[in-house]
Amino acid sequence: MDFEHARFNMVEQQIRPWEVADPEVHRLLMTARRENYVPSSARALSFADIEIPLPCGQAMLKPVIEGRILQALGTEHAESTLEIGAGSGYFAALLASFSKKVYTIEIEPDLAQLARDNFARNEIANVTVEEGDGAQGWFAQAPYDVIVVSGGLPELPGALLAQLKPGGRLFAFIGEAPAMKARLVIRKDEKRLQSRDLFETQVPMLRHAPHTCEFPL
Secondary structure, eight states: OOHHHHHHHIIIIIIGGGTOOOHHHHHHHHHSOGGGGSOGGGGGGTTSSSOEEOGGGOEEOOHHHHHHHHHHHOOSOEEEEEEEOOTTSHHHHHHHTSEEEEEEEESOHHHHHHHHHHHHHTTOOSEEEEESOOTTOOGGGOOEEEEEEEEEESSOOHHHHHTEEEEEEEEEEEEETTEEEEEEEEEOSSSOEEEEEEEEEOOOBOOSSOOOOOOOO
16 A cells, blocks of 8 residues: 555545645644554555544544644644543654653553554654543643643543643543534633634543453554
């Protein structure tokens, strides 16, 4: 399979038409090796407009969703970034390209190890994988410039908002299927938050307990 051609088509035929016009986002998606984070049995689908299944019943988000998240957050430098839901590690690798340090929290121990292995193979040195339930954030390294919740939440926990630095931005999927809202929150200062819903979509809900994992990939 010609991965470079497929990657180009993903950006030009999926990402760009879905209102992702930021050239820096296009550059990130063109340089990141998405196929290196996809289970070997699904590598031919690495750039398809689908959620790619992962072990433990998890899934990678669609490329168009990943592009919209990056555009909403902006790609200016971040000292400290938190991701809830590591999965295979791909989105954390994207965040690492403009963050000094990324902490990604994964509730499934097997997936946490998979993400670590993927970071090692792809020489991503500024990401730390922590195991646990990150639904309320991760106070150990707070506050953060960027917070991304890679699964759905019924509502946005106040604990997550409390871990956002002034000037920081948070992206989360709020609500329940079939209509969930992609929400961007910016902390203006210690007391003020600015929130807006960008689009409606449907993503898997964030888990609060480990599930059965099926390996090998």
